[in-house]
Amino acid sequence: MGRAEARRSRQRGARREQGGRGGIRRFFAWRRLLGTLFVCCLLAMGGFYAVYLLVPVPTANAEAELQSNVYKYSDGSILARSGKINRSIVGLEKIPDPVEKAFVAAENKTFYEDHGVDFKGTARGLVNSVTGKGKQGGSTITQQYVKNYYLDQSQTVTRKLKELVISLKVDQRQSKEEILAGYLNTSYYGRGAYGIQAAAQAYYGVDAGRLTVEQGAYLAALLQAPSQYDWTSATATGRKLATERWNYVLDNMVEESWLDPAERAGMKFPVPQEPRPAPGMEGQTGYLVEAANQELVNQGVKEEDIKAGGWTITLNIDKKRQKELVEAVDEQLESRLDREGNEVDATVQAGATSVDPKTGHVVALYGGVGATEHWMSNATRRDYQPASTFKPLVFAAALENGSRTQDGRRIGVNTTYDGTSRRPVQGSDTPFAPENEDDISYGPVTVQRAMNKSINSVFAQMIVDVGPDEVKKTALGLGMKDTDGFVEQPAMSLGTMGASTWDMAGVYATLDNHGRKVTPAIVKSAEHKDRTVELPDPIGPQAVSRQTADTVTSVLTGVVRNGSGRAADTPAYQAAGKTGTSENNKSAWFAGYTPELATVVALFGEDTEKGEQVTLTGTANSGRANGGGFPARIWADYTLDALGGGSDARFDLDVMEIAAPDPAPVPSPSGSPSPSPSPSSSPSDEPVEPSDSPSSGTPSGTPSSPSPSTGEPTPPTQSPPSPSPSTSESGDDEDPGAGPGPDKDKPVRP
Incomplete structure (x- = not known):
């Protein structure tokens, strides 16, 4: 073998030896890599297991459980949403x-x-x-x-x-x-x-x-x-x-x-509706929402639970009637006010509650100019006197108790009373001699005419004949609340206690419903994912007998036809009602009903800056404020539209048979019989509507203007400003012709 060949052999051997050593190195390198990966996987698995053990399932984050409340009209359409999260x-x-x-x-x-x-x-x-x-x-x-x-x-x-x-x-x-x-x-x-x-x-x-x-x-x-x-x-x-x-x-x-x-x-793309802003609390919405919330609180739902959200609350509010009530106030009142340039107009507050007497449902409510401008609801506040809208309750108590006059005559529609102004009441330990409106004396008058004319002296004597305690008992049974000013004295006959349009709408709806108790209810249903609120039936047992309620209704139809409520009269429907104007014209009321709808409208004079009650006299430059003016016209405008332009429904009345004129003599102020008391001024046969204006002879101790009651059960209320003190009884009526006349573009209202 030559040297060249030997050299090549040595080179081949070296390469084989080098290749063997490299393969081994590669083998051990892959083993190290795989081992490292395996260890890393084990560490990762161990780490993940540790994380699994250490990481708990937390509570919900801050916003996950936040909900809004959804409020709906009776037809299911959205009224409002409340809450930060929709x-x-x-x-x-x-x-x-x-x-x-x-x-x-x-x-x-x-x-x-x-x-x-x-x-x-x-x-x-x-x-x-x-x-x-x-x-x-x-x-x-x-x-x-x-x-x-x-x-x-x-x-x-x-x-x-x-x-x-x-x-x-x-x-x-x-x-x-x-x-x-x-x-x-x-x-x-x-x-x-x-x-x-x-x-x-x-x-x-x-x-x-x-x-x-x-x-x-x-x-x-x-x-x-x-x-x-x-x-x-x-x-x-x-x-x-x-x-x-x-x-x-x-x-x-x-x-x-x-x-x-x-x-x-067969499916087609469902194009969604245009975006709509979430309804806020402006206008009447805030009042409606607050009334619904308060009613739920009265039924045992905690206020904090409502604020937590998640409720779907359907109201009894009729969307169409609600709109018509707002329009009636705007047209008959707000359009005539100069809130910027007139000091009196700036103080005027309107409130109203409308109830279906057959169901007790609150179908419309007016709380004021707007919940974001005037936070207190004028529909549910109780710091103003209902005045002569209370007089029908005095008569109802007389009928219900079979009461008699001081000389033993049964009190009925045609029972005669002495209508002399400032006539001292007989049979009371508390002296009281109220002045009639404009100090007019009427002489002998029937209860019907006394109701038509709202004669103070007659009802002051009647409440003594019945007993203030019995009258109060009847009033509470009909739906009034026992406010601080509800004092059992003769002055109570003039409506000196506090009341809301909500309260009075329930009272008049009860009369409309033949005496079966009507408790106004604004909530139709309230559902939460965790519960559904059981709501009581707004219609309760008999508060007064049917004959009592129907006889009062019969008398109140006369007030609308021939008395102080004539602004609400029209051939388009049959109506019963009563006007009221409180002391110094601080409030003016019209409480009325048809067979299908009971509505109470009121005006209040309020200086919001001072938190004081002030007079309504001069509202819209119309002179003395009265229930037969703006309130009656608002009531009439709303009722006509709410009934779809009118109704053929008529009251189905079962009246008491105490109707024949009573020939017995009427006691004179001295207490001795006098067949013909001499009035201090001759009453006119013209329809001058008396109002229970304060008497200078009012005894001391007459109740002051009340503050709202907080007793149960209560309808929605809000804390009112402190009322101004009163030193004399409230007053009523009123020339229904005062102020601007009916809108000529509206259906004729005599």
Whole structure:
């Protein structure tokens, strides 16, 4: 072998030796790498297990359980929402099954089989978070629910790890139904809507339970990009993507056998409605919401529970009648006031409550110029005197108790009384001699004429004949509240206690309902995901006999036809009512009813800066304020429209047979019989309407203007300003012709 050949042999051997050593090195290098990877995996698994053990399922985040309250009119349309978050949590049982499936088809087809996590999608999300590539989808419904309910929307590695761990635990502890319900109720759908109930209202104006499959598929599609896919604001590209996503959802439902292919083929894209701003608390809305909340509190619902949200509260308020009541006040009062340039006009506050006497439902309520301008509701405040609207209750007590005059005559419609102004009452330990309006004396008058003319001296004597305690008992039974000023004295006959239009509407609705007690109710239903409030029947037992109630109604029809309430008279309907004007014209009332509707309207003089009651005299430059003026005209305008332009309904009355004129002599002020008392001034046969103006001879100790009562049960009230003290009894009526006349464009009202 030559040297060259030997050299080549040595080189080949060296290469073989070098290759053997390199292979060994490579072998051991791979072993080290695999071992390192294995150890890392073990460490990762151990670390994850440690994290699993250490990371608890937290309580809900700060906003996850925040809800709004939804308030609705009686027809189901939205009146208002309250709360920072527009969300109303609903149970899965209230959501149609196909709509549920649409969300599963959109987000997580394996939801019912998986264990709550998508490891591949989560890993991708972790990588993107580390590399700064932003958000990345792929999470399961459980993971999205955990993110919404327990965590936040941050895109950090820590948050993603927590989401993974908590999702595994939640999947073990909660049913798929609970998780899906939580997901549907916590997701954001755009338009400020959190949860499927708010989304259904925002996009389609219906409750979640009435969503169609097409609508549900669109809401499910929205979750991928709520702003981009909102049809009404989307670009052409956005609409195209939204439509593609909608089709994707439905096709997945067919693939999963959750939707029939033939039904799918006939579906059309459900274009959502235009966005609408959430109704606020301006105008009458705040008054209605506060009245509903207060009624729930009176029924045992805690105020803090209401504020926590989640309630769907349907009111008895008739949307159309509510609008008509506001328009009547605006047209008959507000349009005539100069609130900026007239000091008296600036103090005028109006309030009204309208009740269906057959159901007790409050169908309309007027609380004032607006809840954001005048926070106290004039419909429910009790710091003003109802004045002569109380006189029918004195007569009702006389009938109910079979009361007699001082000389033994049974009190009825045609019982005669001495109508002399300043006539001292007989048979009372408390001296009282009220002055009639304008100090007019009427001589012998029947109860009917005394009611028509609202003669103070007659009802002051009548309350003594009946007994102030019995009158108060009857009044409370009819629905009045026992306020501080409800003192059992003869002056009580002039309505010196405090009352609200809400209270008086219940009283007059009870008379309208043949004496069966009517407790005004504004809440039709109140539902929460955890409870439903059981509401009492607004119609109760007999407060007074039917004959008593019907006889009072008969007399009050005369007040509308021939007395101080003539501004409310029209051939379009049959009405009964009573006017009232309190001491110094601080309040003016008209309480009236037809067979179908009982409504009380009142004006109050209030200096809001000083918190004082002031006179209404000079309102709209109309002279003395009175119940037969603005209140009666508002009542008439509203009632005509609320009854659809009129009604053929007539009172079905069963009156008492105490109607024949009583020939017995009428006692004179001295107490001796006198067939013809001499009046201090000759009464006119013209319809000059008397008003119970204060008498200079009023004895000391007459009750002062009352403050609101807080007794139970109470209708909605708010804390009023302190009333100004009163030193004499309230007064009434009134020339119904005072002030501007009826609107000539309205139907004729004699």
